Amino acid sequence: MKSSKLPDKTPLYRQIYRHFRDAILSGQLLPGAHIAASSVLAKQFGAAVDTVQTAMAALEAEGLIERSQRKGSFVKGNTPRLSSVGIFYDNIFWQKGSMDYYRVLSGQLQQLLSQEKIAFRLFPEPHNSAKIPSDLITSASRLEVQAVLVPLIVGISQQEFDALGVPVVFQADAINYDLRSLVDQTVSYFLRNGCKTAGLITTTTDDHPLKNLYLNALQKAGLQTNEQWISTPPVAPDAWEMEEFGYRSFCAMKNAGAEGSLPDGLLIYPDTPAKGAMLGITQHNIRIPQDLKLVMHSNAGMEYFMPFQPALIQNDPALAAAKMLELARRRVAGENPQPFATAYKLIEPSA
Numbered sequence: 001m002k003s004s005k006l007p008d009k010t011p012l013y014r015q016i017y018r019h020f021r022d023a024i025l026s027g028q029l030l031p032g033a034h035i036a037a038s039s040v041l042a043k044q045f046g047a048a049v050d051t052v053q054t055a056m057a058a059l060e061a062e063g064l065i066e067r068s069q070r071k072g073s074f075v076k077g078n079t080p081r082l083s084s085v086g087i088f089y090d091n092i093f094w095q096k097g098s099m100d101y102y103r104v105l106s107g108q109l110q111q112l113l114s115q116e117k118i119a120f121r122l123f124p125e126p127h128n129s130a131k132i133p134s135d136l137i138t139s140a141s142r143l144e145v146q147a148v149l150v151p152l153i154v155g156i157s158q159q160e161f162d163a164l165g166v167p168v169v170f171q172a173d174a175i176n177y178d179l180r181s182l183v184d185q186t187v188s189y190f191l192r193n194g195c196k197t198a199g200l201i202t203t204t205t206d207d208h209p210l211k212n213l214y215l216n217a218l219q220k221a222g223l224q225t226n227e228q229w230i231s232t233p234p235v236a237p238d239a240w241e242m243e244e245f246g247y248r249s250f251c252a253m254k255n256a257g258a259e260g261s262l263p264d265g266l267l268i269y270p271d272t273p274a275k276g277a278m279l280g281i282t283q284h285n286i287r288i289p290q291d292l293k294l295v296m297h298s299n300a301g302m303e304y305f306m307p308f309q310p311a312l313i314q315n316d317p318a319l320a321a322a323k324m325l326e327l328a329r330r331r332v333a334g335e336n337p338q339p340f341a342t343a344y345k346l347i348e349p350s351a
Contacts, residue, residue: 199229246273
C-alpha cells in the first residue's frame, strides 16, 4: 500500500496507527497483505523509525498485524482485540464514606481483567485536583492503553475524557438497571403479603423516574399512599449524607401521625439511606416483617449487618464490571452500543 506524509497536528505515531488501522478495518488492507518494514515507512511518513514502531506495536497488540524482523508486517485480522486498559480512580473513593459500591466495582474490574489476561494500569487522581492524571494522558496518547474504565468520576468533564483519544467507559455507559423491574417486583411483594398501603424513602429527587414509576405502580395495584409516607430530597444529597437522610426520613415518617401511622409496606432505595433507616427502625422497635413489610436495596456481594430480615432488591457489581469490559471491547472494535439493560432481583426473607 502506498503511503504519504500525513499533514496533521496530532503525533505522527497516532497518525500512522490510525492510517493503517482504518485501512485494515475498511478492508482496503486484507488479511495477509504486506506492510513495509519500519525503515521504509519512516521515509514514507517522514518519521523516525521509533515513531513507526510505536504505531506498529499498537496495531500488533490489537491483533491486527503480525510483525517480522526485516520483512515488515502482515495483516492478521480485521477485528481489534482489547489487550490493555487503564482504570481511573477518583480520590473520593478513599476519602468519603458510602463509596463501598464503587470500591467493590473497581475490585471486580481488576479481578475480571486478570482472569481475561488483559493488562491494566491504575491511574489515581493526583492530589484532589479534579484533573486527569498526566501519566494517563501520556499513556493514552502513546497508545499504551486502548481504553479507560471509570467506575466513578466527580468534577472532570466529558470533554476532558474525550480529549484522551481512546474509548472511555463509565459505569453509567455500560449498564442501565431497569427501575420498572425494581418497582414491579416490590409492589408484587407487597400484594403477596397483604399490604394495603405503601411508602417510599429514596435519595433520588422528584425529577428522577423512580418516584413516578412507583406511585403509578401503587395506584395500578390499588395500594394507598400519602405525602407523609413518601420521602424524597429537594436536592440529591452527597453520598456521605445519605445514611443520615435515611435515618431522619424514617423517624419523620414514624412520628408524623398517631401510633401505627406507618404504611404496611416500605421501599428504601438505594442501599445507603437503607443503612440509615435501619437505625430508625430498631430505635422505634419496629418488627420486620410483622409490623412492616420492608424492601431494601442492596448490592450483591456487599452484605452488611441487618438486625432483621427484609426483602432485598439487588443489583450486582460483578455484572456491572463485566458489562463495562464488554462495552470497552466493542468500542475498541469500532462499535457504539447502547447501555445494557438489566433487571433487579428480589430476594424474599427466609421463613
